[in-house]
Amino acid sequence: MKKLFLLAFALCLSAVQTAQASPPKDTLVMAFKIDDIISLDPAEIFELSGAEYAANAYDRLIKYNVDHVSEIYPGIAQTWEISDDGLTYVFKIRKGVIFASGNTLSADDVVFSLRRVILLDKSPAFILARFGFTPDNVEKTITKVDDYTVKIVVDKAYAPTFLLYCLTSTAGSVVDKKEVMAHEQDGDLGYGWLRTGYAGSGPYTLRTWKASEIMMLDANKHYWGDAPKLKRIIIRHITESSSQRMLLEKGDIDMARNLTADDLKSLENNTEITLQKRAKGKVYYLGLNQKNQYLKIPEVRQALKYLIDYKGMEQTILNGQATLHQAFLPKGFPGALEETPFSLDIEKAKTLLKKAGLGNGFSVTMDTRNFEPLTSMALSIQSTFAKAGIKLEIIPGDGKQTLTKYRARRHDIYIGDWGPDYMDPHTNANAFAHNPDNADDAKSRSLAWRNAWDIPEMTQKADAALLERDTARRARMYLDLQREHQQCSPFVIMFQKIEVVAEKANVNHFILGPNFDSNFYQYITK
Amino acid sequence: MTKQALKQPVRILVMLSTTFLGLLLITFLIGRVVPIDPVLAVVGDKALPQVYEKARIAMGLDLPLWKQFFIYISNVLTGDFGTSVLTANPVIDDILRVFPATFELAITATVIGVLAGIPLGIFSAVKRDSFLDHVTRVIGLFGYSLPIFWLGLMGLMFFYARLDLLPGPGRVDVFYEGIVTPVTGFLTLDSMIAGEWEIFRNAVYHLILPASLLGYYSMAYLSRMTRSFMIEQLGQEYILTARVKGVKEWKVIWGHALGNCAIPLITVIALGFGTLLEGSVLTETVFAWPGLGLYLTNSLLNADMNAVLGCTIVVGAIFLGVNLFSDFLYKIMDPRAR
Numbered sequence: 001m002k003k004l005f006l007l008a009f010a011l012c013l014s015a016v017q018t019a020q021a022s023p024p025k026d027t028l029v030m031a032f033k034i035d036d037i038i039s040l041d042p043a044e045i046f047e048l049s050g051a052e053y054a055a056n057a058y059d060r061l062i063k064y065n066v067d068h069v070s071e072i073y074p075g076i077a078q079t080w081e082i083s084d085d086g087l088t089y090v091f092k093i094r095k096g097v098i099f100a101s102g103n104t105l106s107a108d109d110v111v112f113s114l115r116r117v118i119l120l121d122k123s124p125a126f127i128l129a130r131f132g133f134t135p136d137n138v139e140k141t142i143t144k145v146d147d148y149t150v151k152i153v154v155d156k157a158y159a160p161t162f163l164l165y166c167l168t169s170t171a172g173s174v175v176d177k178k179e180v181m182a183h184e185q186d187g188d189l190g191y192g193w194l195r196t197g198y199a200g201s202g203p204y205t206l207r208t209w210k211a212s213e214i215m216m217l218d219a220n221k222h223y224w225g226d227a228p229k230l231k232r233i234i235i236r237h238i239t240e241s242s243s244q245r246m247l248l249e250k251g252d253i254d255m256a257r258n259l260t261a262d263d264l265k266s267l268e269n270n271t272e273i274t275l276q277k278r279a280k281g282k283v284y285y286l287g288l289n290q291k292n293q294y295l296k297i298p299e300v301r302q303a304l305k306y307l308i309d310y311k312g313m314e315q316t317i318l319n320g321q322a323t324l325h326q327a328f329l330p331k332g333f334p335g336a337l338e339e340t341p342f343s344l345d346i347e348k349a350k351t352l353l354k355k356a357g358l359g360n361g362f363s364v365t366m367d368t369r370n371f372e373p374l375t376s377m378a379l380s381i382q383s384t385f386a387k388a389g390i391k392l393e394i395i396p397g398d399g400k401q402t403l404t405k406y407r408a409r410r411h412d413i414y415i416g417d418w419g420p421d422y423m424d425p426h427t428n429a430n431a432f433a434h435n436p437d438n439a440d441d442a443k444s445r446s447l448a449w450r451n452a453w454d455i456p457e458m459t460q461k462a463d464a465a466l467l468e469r470d471t472a473r474r475a476r477m478y479l480d481l482q483r484e485h486q487q488c489s490p491f492v493i494m495f496q497k498i499e500v501v502a503e504k505a506n507v508n509h510f511i512l513g514p515n516f517d518s519n520f521y522q523y524i525t526k
Numbered sequence: 527m528t529k530q531a532l533k534q535p536v537r538i539l540v541m542l543s544t545t546f547l548g549l550l551l552i553t554f555l556i557g558r559v560v561p562i563d564p565v566l567a568v569v570g571d572k573a574l575p576q577v578y579e580k581a582r583i584a585m586g587l588d589l590p591l592w593k594q595f596f597i598y599i600s601n602v603l604t605g606d607f608g609t610s611v612l613t614a615n616p617v618i619d620d621i622l623r624v625f626p627a628t629f630e631l632a633i634t635a636t637v638i639g640v641l642a643g644i645p646l647g648i649f650s651a652v653k654r655d656s657f658l659d660h661v662t663r664v665i666g667l668f669g670y671s672l673p674i675f676w677l678g679l680m681g682l683m684f685f686y687a688r689l690d691l692l693p694g695p696g697r698v699d700v701f702y703e704g705i706v707t708p709v710t711g712f713l714t715l716d717s718m719i720a721g722e723w724e725i726f727r728n729a730v731y732h733l734i735l736p737a738s739l740l741g742y743y744s745m746a747y748l749s750r751m752t753r754s755f756m757i758e759q760l761g762q763e764y765i766l767t768a769r770v771k772g773v774k775e776w777k778v779i780w781g782h783a784l785g786n787c788a789i790p791l792i793t794v795i796a797l798g799f800g801t802l803l804e805g806s807v808l809t810e811t812v813f814a815w816p817g818l819g820l821y822l823t824n825s826l827l828n829a830d831m832n833a834v835l836g837c838t839i840v841v842g843a844i845f846l847g848v849n850l851f852s853d854f855l856y857k858i859m860d861p862r863a864r
Binding site: 023035036039121125211236237238240249250405 | 571
């Protein structure tokens with residue numbers, strides 16, 4: 001009997017030893033929260049992980065240097081010319097690009113892809129629609145000249161880089177017209193199929209996708225640029241930070257993407273794991289609703305900017321996941337302002353509040369998403385506000401819930417983050433410093449509108465910067481705009497996000513860009 | 527057939543449909559009354575007003591509430607639960623896809639719970655106030671009061687991270703994913719059918735920890751229930767009679783007493799099984815187990831209302847079904863109910 005037990009035990013052990021398998025040499029496995037993806041169609045993708053997928057599975061007309069964003073370089077468009085009046089752009093299309101389907105990429109595909117964004121009119125359509133394209137005029141404004149030439153006519157003489165940067169975003173991805181149209185149903189331009197399908201020419205092709213479970217990408221054999229180093233990328237949806245960390249420590253995955261500050265800290269001294277950090281375009285800010293009787297007083301807005309413990313938060317709560325930043329254009333953007341005039345100064349804040357006739361403070365609420373680091377930041381802000389007599393009530397809520405309230409302008413203070421939509425400075429100027437109509441039923445609803453900040457003059461300045469065609473002068477205009485904005489706006493901009501990726505020490509060359517649509521797998525080795 | 531015999535199914539049917547309708551109405555109202563804008567789930571935060579408006583109309587949210595409900599009910603009655611925003615699939619397809627994972631886990635857990643819980647309960651009833659009884663009580667209390675996600679994390683930390691005995695989160699190792707074509711949806715069965723023994727073994731290993739945890743939880747509850755049922759039965763006069771007649775003690779306990787506990791126990795087991803089927807939300811999250819619970823959580827967090835409503839209907843149906851089933855068993859096993 002005893003022998004039998006021993007035998008069984010030994011059998012179990014031997015079985016267990018082979019139960020462990022680490023990822024094969026040519027495959028990268030990463031844990032990544034991908035439940036934000038609602039579509040795989042580049043004309044609809046607008047979420048972080050979706051944008052990263054598009055960056056690796058599709059080619060875009062134009063690319064930019066992830067380390068020096070002001071350097072634009074050719075993607076599918078090999079060269080381009082802009083007419084003297086600034087209205088016509090002619091792109092020469094790269095020859096010899098083959099889609100994963102085997103079809104050859106030509107001007108037809110480019111025209112189709114861009115028109116499709118406008119015709120489908122999904123969330124990211126505005127990035128291109130801003131240039132005056134409508135479903136009625138795309139036939140005339142976006143046209144094919146010959147098989148490898150595309151002409152685009154815009155409605156105003158914008159700063160030339162504006163269109164180019166917009167074409168570097170996901171909306172500028174080129175889809176395989178033949179493949180997509182083969183799956184068209186009831187005139188949907190293949191949308192029903194491409195939402196979960198694939199028709200691209202990027203370094204990696206889609207192999208499997210199960211929403212909120214797994215995504216597998218295979219190297220594209222036809223890829224025209226540098227061949228991808230790894231054969232396969234497997235992205236596994238894992239929500240829990242601690243589970244991600246455990247899998248990484250055990251070597252079952254090569255990379256963990258969503259670790260919290262606590263988990264990252266415990267990995268700092270692990271020699272088998274390296275942490276790669278990259279400043280992202282996202283900024284953390286407070287939005288002060290100007291419909292609130294206290295928050296609309298200029299001295300109060302100013303005082304609140306002195307009541308944030310920027311340094312303390314950066315060193316403790318954020319611990320390497322964000323860096324101090326106080327202007328609406330993040331570092332890395334053309335025209336970014338890096339001055340940080342505000343720091344925690346309670347006396348100064350008190351004086352300002354006294355001037356506003358609120359020496360005894362006041363009560364105000366703050367809608368806060370149940371999400372780290374926002375919740376911890378909210379607590380810190382609550383304690384520093386209290387030192388000047390301001391009673392801050394934190395209203396916790398789920399993401400969509402606080403957002404619904406914010407969009408309806410029913411908040412007092414909103415703590416949140418904001419990421420740019422494309423790499424041109426106008427993206428954030430438009431959000432933070434542009435509000436052509438402050439009415440409740442306005443058509444254009446920027447962040448400035450959400451906070452009911454009526455700024456006809458600043459709106460004009462933002463528009464002027466958009467039309468300035470001299471790049472150096474344009475950057476100066478944005479610097480001036482931000483300096484003014486920094487002092488008077490109802491936005492307390494505090495930090496810029498840093499993305500931290502924990503990877504096995506043998507994993508190298510994962511290119512992290514300033515945005516999720518510029519994170520590239522192509523050169524990863526292990 | 528007599529009138530009486532006809533009446534019974536009709537009564538059950540009426541009861542079922544009213545419960546169902548009530549369930550639908552309440553979930554629907556909660557879904558519409560919560561201060562969350564479901565259009566945001568479709569178009570995101572940054573869509574232009576006209577895109578937003580188009581999506582709102584497409585979702586039928588511009589109609590009066592009663593009309594929306596009416597449309598929803600008539601769709602559900604024809605088997606159309608709508609499309610999930612998150613996966614772009616019909617909700618019913620999604621549920622059919624994720625449900626087997628939960629079912630597989632629930633069956634394994636229930637088997638573990640029954641096999642361990644009932645004998646433990648019987649032992650502690652027979653050896654009342656003995657050392658064994660106290661130990662069982664402590665084990666039971668632990669299982670019943672410790673939060674399951676904590677136990678899950680500790681289990682992973684211990685058996686996976688430290689001891690290397692069991693695999694980490696997930697239903698199978700990531701490179702085995704998507705190799706076996708689903709037939710039953712049970713990964714263990716499917717891999718057996720496909721003859722993929724490596725995957726079968728891997729899937730079983732992955733099942734051990736989450737199933738044991740859930741099994742421990744149901745064991746804790748079952749052993750307590752069994753104990754009290756048994757104590758009650760053992761105090762009855764027929765037990766004394768049997769003993770006096772010289773029936774062997776094991777037969778008295780396992781035959782006479784347990785036989786009479788069977789009916790209430792079945793109800794307890796069935797309801798526990800029902801609870802496991804609705805998706806053990808926390809366990810599935812910790813173990814990245816792609817079942818109904820994880821699907822429901824993801825949908826909830828993303829304001830994917832069609833999916834949430836669809837899951838609610840399924841969970842409601844399961845509970846009603848399990849209740850009916852245990853009623854039915856009662857009828858068969860209890861001579862008085864015949």
